[in-house]
Amino acid sequence: MNGYEEFHSGLEAPKGVWWKPAHKSEKIWFGIAFAWCMVLFAMMPLWHWKGGQNPSGIRSKVDPAAFTARVNEFTATYKVGEDRGMPIVEPPPGSDVYLLGRMWSWTPVLKLKQGVEYTLHISSADVNHGFSLYPVNVNFQIVPGYDYALRVTPSEAGDFRVICNEFCGVGHHLMLGRVIVTDREGREVNRRDPMPGVPQ
Amino acid sequence: MTIEPDGGEAGEAVPLGQRFFDNWPLLMVLGVVIMLVVFTGWGLWEIASMPTATLP
């Protein structure tokens, strides 16, 4: 008799009192696992406080028609050129910037400046879209009727793409937008970072 | 509905924890309530209480 007489399988209905202290190894693992869970939990508030990447943004409701009208006004005000029929818009550094997703385009082409914080308003005129900035690889869900305003600071100059990564109908894979980031002197650079750090 | 504790032989006091674990209707109610309050209810409130955009 060494105290291990009561083992049974998971098929057997335990009788009497089974509410008994765990074995030592189970207690140890429970302690480790619990501590790890607290680390996991603490990381998120910590990143809100100290980290630079959070999905909070400024979130509000918006009438899709009103948002579309605002995008058109924004485009007309700051248009600096065209790329394949799509207006290129260069807003003043640090201003509110607008991007509209609709079946199946992102408009307009944005021209931003490296190292400046913009407030980027994104919304949809029709169905759900996915904002996926390539090759930075940051991703946000764009829901019609909601203005998702993100404070964003481009940390590198270059020529970027906006992939739609939420299914939005049969032309979904044709939906590709463009963001140009000029360097600190306002020059366009032709460098396209081939890959961000290789992720898992 | 009264819940009979599952385990426990005659005369043996069944610990509260065991009686709680054996009480699946209570667990079900708690599971539903936690989900409806923390996820669904709070989530609906988050959406409903959102301001309208000013589009500066």
Place this chain on the structure above:
Amino acid sequence: MSHTIPRPAAPPAEAPVLERWKSRICPSTGFRIDRHADGLIKANAVVATVMLLIGGISAILILLTRWQAVHLLSPVWFYRILTVHGMTMLIFFILFFEMAVLYFAAGPLLNSRIVAPKTAWSAFGLMVLGAALTELMMWTGKADVLMTSYIPLRADPMYYLGIIMFAVGALIVVGIFFGTITVARREKTFTGSLPLVVYGAATAAIIAFITLLHGAATYIPAYLWSLGLIRYDPQVYRMLWWALGHSSQQINVAAMVALWYLLGALTVGSVVLNEKISRSAFVLYILFISLASAHHLLVDPGFGPAWKVVNTSYFMYMAVLASMLHGFTVPAGIELGQRLRGINQGLFGWVKRAPWGDPGFSSLALSVIVFGFVGGITGVTLGTEQINILAHNTLRIPGHFHATVVSGTAMAFMGITYYVIPLIFRKKVAFYRLAQWQPYLFGIGMLIFSIFMTFAGGFGVPRRHYDTTFSNAPFDLQFSPAVDMVTAVMAIGGLIAAVGGGIYILVTVWSVFFGESLEGVDVTTLRTGVPQGLIRPPRKLVPADTAAIQERGWLGITPGTMVLVLIFLAAFALYYFTNWKQLAAVWKIG
């Protein structure tokens, strides 16, 4: 006191209530199997296999399209088949199989009759009709909205109606499950607490109830909306849909863990170290796991950070704690079961001398390992509020859930099938040699598939996307050449898994319809054709020797498991913090 598992006592002959229903006593396990339980398990398992076939064929078609070198389908058919694949696998296949698990847990495992058999059969009929209607809508192009059907994308109203019918049927089965365990207790077909395996099934059933409640809240308004009767906010839809779509995968987790305990007991005579610990883990699932539906809403505009943090963390990671407990107790139960039966050499003798040729055991082992190391670690990491910015809607998401729901849940389902064929269908497992290979092909193929899919997602390759060369898009976009290699390896892994899946379907269908009957056969006299766990039942063959059990310091009585879980924790921490490091490198955003 005996340490082998006693056959459950046959119900007393004088209990008249037991005579009202026809049943048989299983010669291998001693369980009493009600005629309706028998039929309902078979019917649900057969439909689940049909669904697996449909879902599997669609999987191959999708794979051969995403593999850019092949690019098989047209865009319309790609999205259509993708809709079919998601719905058929994640909802129909999985839930039909889970209905069989619920009937198995409440019926045979408790020696009980199934209450309200007519209602049970009607529920089955309703589920089949609902699934068929939904399939019809998808295949005829009336629901090209993908599985999530985010409004305002609109499908034919009949599509939503089919899902509602299916869900109502499933809800009735959950009711019958709880009715049956209540009646079993009243009729004293078992005494004491519910067996742990049944407790796990009850956990799955409770989560199913929470899920189906939200399913009703999602689809009934969606049906009315599709008829033009009401307005429906897209963000509210997304929230409610994910309370269905993600929680339904938590039903799988609970059912899978229950099957881990069951397969462990059947294949190597594994034991329960401590009922309190294992049950605590299930209770934590019931209370908190559904909150993780927020994993899909972390970069949505609808919710603030407090809601996101509390929900995505399953209320301070209580459900992760639960999974980590199961991740310990399941292998520890196997280890201790082996040690009790004399396989007591060193740290890992119990691993080396495990029955790796028993497809039930190899499925169990692969399911635990891949679910834990790949599915679990990626799931918690991707479900971290800020890290999700790097992963949302990229291929990392399907990479994660193919490791959980396919390599974990479906793998466990396949493993138990090799026992269900002889025990419930009373047939030999056909092509037994192939069946022995099947878990390895499927498990390793799926492992390659999900790891490389995750890699591709790390490059920003989107999920649910027809053409990642963007050949007809207004701008050019060229992914790194590495992406071509990665997706090619992913496709090869997927094809290996598809071969494994094909063998599974061949073996099960052949066994059930053309297999050699086991009626009147004593399986313990067989050499092959049924899993080893039935030929030489470990829990009956070798008397447990508790004298062999020794505490090894802080490693405890299951030192091998302790080492394994510490390796797991190290891998977890490494992956988790690597992701934070990557996140810190991208643009400031918030």
